[in-house]
Amino acid sequence: MNNLADPGPRKSNRSVLFQAVVVCLVMFGFGFAMVPLYRAFCNLTGINGRMAVVATETLAQSDLTRVITVQFVANRNQYLPWEFKPEVSSVQVHPGEIRTVTFFAHNLRDVPMVGRAVPSIAPGEAAKYLRKLECFCFNEQHFASGEARNMPVRFYIDPRIPPGIDTLTLSYTFFDASPQTTMVGDKTAAGS
Amino acid sequence: MICMRMRGVMESTLVAAAMTGAGIGSAHAGLRYNMPEGVSEISRSVYSLHMAMFWVCVAIGALVFGAMIYSIVRFRKSAGAQPANFHENTAIELIWTAIPFAILVIMTIPAAGLLIKMDDTSQSDMTIKITGYQWKWHYDYLDQDVSFFSALAQDSNAARQLGAQIDLKSVDHYLLNVDHPVVVPVGKKIRFLITSNDVIHSWWVSDLAVKKDAIPGFINEFWTRIDVPGIYRGQCAELCGRDHGFMPIVVEAKTPEDYAAWLDAQHAAKAQQTAMVNGAALAAAR
Amino acid sequence: MSEQVLGHDEHDHGPDPQFLRRWITTTNHKDLGALYLWFSLLMFLVGGAMALVIRAELFQPGMQLVRPEFFNQMTTMHALVMIFGGVMPAFVGLSNWLLPVMLGAPDMALPRLNNWGFWILPFAFTLLISTLFMPGGAPAGGWTMYPPLVLQTGLAFPFLIFSVHLLGVSSIMGGINVIATILNLRAPGMTLMKMPLFAWSWLITAFLIIAVMPVLAGAVTMLLMDKYFGTSFFNAAGGGDPVLFQHVFWFFGHPEVYILILPAFGIVSHIIPTFSRKPLFGHASMVYAMSAIAFLSFIVWAHHMFTVGLPLAAELFFMFATMLIAVPTGVKVFNWTATMWRGSLSFETPMLFALGFVFMFTIGGFSGLMLAMAPADFQYQDTYFVVAHFHYVLVPGAVYSIMAAVYFWLPKWTGHMYDERLGKLHFWLSTIGVNLTFFPMHFSGLAGMPRRIPDYALQFTTFNQISSVGAFMFGFSQLLFVYIVIKCVRGGEKATAQVWEGAEGLEWTLPSPPPYHSFTIPPLVT
The missing domain is CATH 1.20.5 (Single alpha-helices involved in coiled-coils or other helix-helix interfaces)
Structure with missing residues (x-):
């Protein structure tokens, strides 16, 4: 012991x-x-389709042998009473070709609001081949009460995109980023 | 993968097990107790994989449980069994590590092939976007300008209230019916995009063997190609709050002609509605 | 650190005679083991009552008894109470009671930490269970606490997070104590490879606990920060990702599953050889198998998330890795079978529970193998098939092993034999009940019934009715267990030191019941 x-x-x-x-x-x-x-x-x-690749203007050759359908999808979160939609629902592009499309957003509230658009891309493998030169998702978007405007997205598709991908969806979800509001929770006790 | 004869045997065994085990009579003639084979090439492959794995498990189970039951019966102390004293055998231990390993590797080959097929959404004929809400679904036919909400049918909703005095058998497909089913054509590769407006939901129709989570801020995709016209039902599969159990999914698969007619009717209804709204606005302006 | 160990000469007296002071201030491993076990029995009954509320509502279609929001609170609380209050404290209690007597030590290595670890639990569960009485009710987002849903929880939210923190701290203390005891207080001559398997299983479990409980603490802390401090770990609006929470949670959650089952492997590896009157087959391979399972448990977490939209490569990897777990698990089952082979078997209650464990845990293992196949998992995920699977490994798995352990060592602990006739009755009632409850769930799940729903379509009625009947049968059978244990504590036929004819190990060299301080002179193990 x-x-x-x-x-x-x-x-x-x-x-x-x-x-x-x-x-x-x-x-x-x-x-x-x-x-x-x-x-x-x-x-x-590049998985998860959420990276925002900011590209410079320097650009490879367009690959005219391929055509890729790019679809645009607009969603808005439950806390953001806005109208939000793409001007065209899809475009056909050659890899390497620069295109500009616009999204329309309209603040339906009579108070100024701030929105933040979160991008997501399907299929996820395609995300790293979508290069954005300009996007309203890079910054928070300030809207006056009742303001409506078109917001551009300028992009091209990297020609190295794998051959299996013929359709690519670019989706944005607009969230409320106004400083005084809470973003999640505190709605009703819906979960309880 | 599994021949018809085995399938028949399995089904009768399972029914027998369920019925005798339960001590419940044959009141439920159409009792479902297994995964449906479904109505797409993928869903049938999933079913085959499921059954193949089931039979692998049954075979291993028969060996292991057989050896255990044999020991229990044969080596009872009360029957005068004298204990042996062996406690290891490297050869046999290696064998029963290697054989299961080999079986598993063999099983993963068809599984991996199927997974790769399910993942390939390219060359689709149409795209439908699904959005999950607490507690309903929204469908948006991209390129068609058709979109609508799909919520639990009114009669089910009335009958599911606490203390409702409604005979559930009188309700059409209690809890599995919606006001606006999502209508799709058969024979076409339909690509679905899915996201959510609030919390995570999951869109599941077992006849199509598709289940994918709807995640707020993110977009997921999956696809199906339905072979047989019909109505296929499913439910939300991810806990999403109070009425998680009350947001069913109904897919109505139509022939391409019927589908085109349905689409035209939707467009006509929409045009009429717009005209009415404009007319009302015009009247109000006057 | 340890006054019990240090000042041993003056400590040959028994427990403090004053009742409350004895139990609150005790640092004795037997007292704390008993406290842990009684507490877990209480929580088992509380969690079981919640399960019966669930099964009563699901007895027939239509909403009869509770509102959907309360139903969700029941499913959430049932899981939290059973996992953190029922199974984990029971295993910690068994480790407390058994490790010193198995290793030839006088007590646990860190007795005051031990006391603290236990007494956190009642506070943690008071916090958690009090939420049932709050406006807005208890947490209802599932024990997995997925955001954004869990962030919709009302007042109960901070209570949930804080109680999870406390439960984690308590488990970690238990785990550290086990590691210190096993590494430092083994009797001279007891090398690691000679150590009993229960100690081995707990050593591995303890490492899992200290590795993953802090990860859970981190995950729920991030939830708390997202809710109250405006961070965006899991909020897409601020650049976060709700799926990330699932990755962090299941990085904890999958090893947690093995925390709930590894000690069971240890227990069964003691009981089967005893009643087969034959040494355990493959002692070393059991140790390797448990280590392999523990290692693999860290690289399979995303098989809980096959439907969230993982990239193809990740789904393939997690499918392969998950199926690999079947190999070491299979080795264990084969070893138990080989132990029985050509033994001399008798079927006292502990053996019955251990055999029930092996049979039914294996059934749960088979459904686990099916679930591992990602393409088929899309059909199983979040259905009653999954519910059937994890209840088969947790109820006739983990819970049966705890009951087997109680029957096996109860005569050692109390000095009395339990009532063998009632014990066998308890086994058979439980086994019929548990299979009636959970076997039909395989069918309802395959037929298309999602889990966590308070009401279901008419086609699922038959199987749900069978499940409900079975659940009540199983639930009420446990009152018999409570009666048997109390009866045995209060008296009964005197138990010998050896208790069981085939029992091997240091604990059987001590008298029944053992002295307050187990081994005051360390035994020599050859």
């Missing part, structure tokens, strides 16, 4: 405790680190 009373195990227990607590703290941090890791992973692989 005396061997249990020597400081050996006592010190050792402390160090096990210490090491385990360190592991816990590291893993707690890892939970948060998954946020940037996930984003980096998505950008790397």
Whole structure:
């Protein structure tokens, strides 16, 4: 029994405790680190269709042998009482060709509002081949009460897009980004 | 993958198991107890995969449970069994690690092939966008200027209230009926885009073997090609709040001609509505 | 750190005679083990009552008893209470009671941490269960807490998050204590490979706990920040992604599944050899299999998310990785079968529960194998097939192993034999009930019934009625279990030190019941 009373195990227990607590703290941090890791992973692989590739004007040759249908889809979140739609529902483009399309948005409230458009692309693999030169999703959009306007998107498709993809959907969801409103939750206790 | 004879055997066994296990008579003649084969090439492949895996499990189960039951019967102490003393055998341990591994690798080959097929949305004939709402669906036929909400049918909604005194058998497809079904043509590759307006929902029709989550701010896609005209029903499959159980899906698959007629009727109705609104506005202006 | 260990010479007295002070301030592993086990039994009954509310509403189509929002609260709370209150504390309680006596130690390595770890639990569950009485009710977004839905929770939300934090802290304390005890307090001569399998299973479990419970804490902290501090971790409007929460959650959630089952593997590996009167087949391969399962559990999480729209490559990877888990799990089942082969079997209650575990856990394993096939999973995901699957591995899996353990070691703990006749009755009633409840769920799920719905279409009626009848049968059978345990604690036929003819291990060298401080002189293991 005396061997249990020597400081050996006592010190050792402390160090096990210490090491385990360190592991816990590291893993707690890892939970948060998954946020940037996930984003980096998505950008790397282009999955999830959410990366906004800002392209420069320099551009490869157009590939006139291929035609890709680009569809435009507009959604708005439950908290944003706006009208929001693409001017045309789809266009046919050659890879490499620069096109401009517009989306129409109309603030139906009689107060100024700020909207933020979140892009999403289907199929996800196509996301990294859609290059945007100009997009209303790059910035928050300020609308006066009742204001309506057209907002442009200028883009081209990287000619390296895999041959299996013939249709690509560019979707925007407009969220309320007005400073005084809460974005999620606090509606009714709909979940309860 | 599974021949008809085996399928018949399986079905009768399952029914027998369900019925005897339950002690409930044959009151429910059309009792469904298995995944439907469905009405598309993909859904039939999914069904085959499901049944193949089921039979692999049954075979392994028969071996393992057989050995256990044999031990329980044969090596009882009360029957005078004397214990042996072996406790390892490297050869046999390697074998029963390697064989399941091989079976699994073999099973993943058709599964991976099918997954790749399901993932390929290219060369579609039309696109329908689905938006999930708490607690209804919205369908938007891209390029057709047709869109509508689809919510639980009124009679089901009345009957599902707490304490409603309505005979559920009198309700047409209780909880599986909607006011406006989504109408699609057979034989065409239909690409669906799906997103949500509020929380995560999931659009599931088991006859088509499609289930995809509707995620706010993101767009997902999937496809189907229905072979047989008919009405196919499904439900929301991701908990989305209070009325999660009350936002069914009804897909009405029509022949291309009937579908074209339906589309024309939708356009005509819309034109009429616009005219009426304009007329009313004109009248109001006067 | 440990006064029990340090000042051992002066500590040969028994427990504090004053009742409340004894139980609140105790640092004794047996007292705390008993507290953990009683607490988990209470939570098992509370969570079971919630399950019976669910099954009563689902007995027939139409809404008869509760509103949909309350139904969702029941499903959410049932899961949280059963996982964090029923199964995990029961395993921690068993580790407390058994590790020192199995390893030849006087007590756990960190007794005061042990006390703290237990006494956090009643507070955590008071917080959680109190939400039922709040305006807006308890959390109803499912135990998986997916945003944005969970962010619609009302007043209950911060209580949910804080109680999850507390439960995590409590589990981590339990886990650290197990690691310290196993690494430091083994009897001389007990090498790691000679260590009993229950200790092995808990060592692996404890590492899983300290690795993933903090990740859960991080995930729910991010939820809290999204709701109250305007961050956008999971909010698409601010550049976040709701699916990211699912990745973080299941990175915790899948290892959590093995936290709930690995100790069960350990328990069954003690009971089957005892009643087969034959050494466990493949002791070393059991250890390797458990380690392999624990490792694989970190790389399969997205199989819970096949329908969220993962890229093809990810779906293929997670499908392959998931199916790989079947290999080490299969090895364990084969080893148990080989242990029974050419043994000399008898069927006392612990053996019955252990055999029930192996049979029914294997059924749950088969449905798991089917679920692993991503294309077919699109049909199974979020249906009653999944409900059937995880209840087969958790109820006749984890819960049966806990009951087997209680029957197996109860004579050691109390010094009395339990009532064998009633124990067998309890087993058979439970087994019939549990299969009536969960087997038909495979059928209703395949036929198209989604999970977490308060009402269903008429075609699902038959199977739901069978399930409800079975659930009430299983639920009320557990009152018999409570009676058997209380009866055994209060008295009964004297148990010998050996208790079971074929039992092996240090715990059986101590008298029944063992002294307050288990091994004051460490035994020598050869």
